Amino acid sequence: MGLFRSRRGPRSDRKATKDDLAQLRDWCASRRGVEAYVEPQTSVTQTTMLLVAGDGEWTRRRVPSPQAAADFARKQGIPVYDTNRVGYPQRMRDYTMRQRGDRAKTTTTPREAEATRPAGLDTNQRAALGWLEDLAGESAKGHDPEELRRIWRLARSRAHPDRRGGDRAAWDEVEDAARTLGLHT
Secondary structure: OOOOOOOOOOOOOOOOHHHHHHHHHHHHOOOOOEHHHEEOOOOHHHHEEEEEEEEEEEEEEEEOOHHHHHHHHHHHHEEEEEEHHHHHHHHHHHHHHHOOOOOOOOOOOHHHHHOOOOOOOOHHHHHHHHHHHHHHHHOOOOOOHHHHHHHHHHHHHHHHHOOOOOOOHHHHHHHHHHHHHHHHO
């Protein structure tokens, strides 16, 4: 066994089966406004297909190949998209947040949010903290450095570009906000 020996294909322990396609077919038939999103093979997983209903409900299963996913979508009469090109639909994220019980990001008006910001921060720092709070889904319980770092870490974890649903633009905004608040060391 060589030190730099390469592996072929994903390291997942299970291949796509006919049952996976049958489950996708049943799921698709029982929902309205379904769209298919093909997720490419990675070093860990096979190619997967994500089905997203009109209300944002979603399911994911392995498929044999991107072509098999496209054939499935064509037979079901639903649109198919490549996640590398179009990303994931916002309604899917909203549905997931509703299922987790998270409050929507826009539960307060900007004026209400500004009134609840900690005092002692300048306008740019308050705006930066607001951005971090919105992304983190929590309000800071003060403006001591440890609390600001906690909100920063939470916002970073939600925006990290390597995570599913991560967003490089949001990540850059988080880092800019942290610099504005003096959190970068």
